[in-house]
Amino acid sequence: AQKITQTQPGMFVQEKEAVTLDCTYDTSDPSYGLFWYKQPSSGEMIFLIYQGSYDQQNATEGRYSLNFQKARKSANLVISASQLGDSAMYFCAMRGATGGYQKVTFGTGTKLQVIP
């Protein structure tokens, strides 16, 4: 079974500052992928970044980077230079070989609020 834990129900960050959203995971799959999604108040899930379990380097996509620590089973999202438009719910997710890389397991999310 796969499990995602996000321990921060809510976070505040000052505009232009960096913020880290925590995510830990548990799986018995040797091969898996980790994702972060953003969900604005409109409800649509927006893909942000992906990290493969065998990737040697941490993933980066623009202002988003994923701090992947495999031994600790953590996949924290770092948002640099926060913008007001970053205010949203953020979900960490994973899928693994057991589910044929199709079934995605999501965490409970972190609500990020960017303060002007």
Add this chain to the structure above:
Amino acid sequence: GAGVSQTPSNKVTEKGKYVELRCDPISGHTALYWYRQSLGQGPEFLIYFQGTGAADDSGLPNDRFFAVRPEGSVSTLKIQRTERGDSAVYLCASSQQTGLQNNEQFFGPGTRLTVL
């Protein structure tokens, strides 16, 4: 191009009624997924289609839930004898490739179902 669309955006029904929720995936995407997102939670996997067939329906909560994708494109999620606990946002996603770790799923805006 057009993204994943879902209709209706909102559905209010009475306990015991039957409802259908529709999903139009991105053109050419062979894989289609349904998720359910209850208030304050992350999305939970319901069912996954590869083409016309349901490849994994292990997330359907009970036999009141059923989904079809007769022509390998549009999908309909059907809920019989609705209960108040079925109230949630139902999300649909589609993807182009399957069996790959980094295969991105594109989500629709969701249908908010309220059972009175």
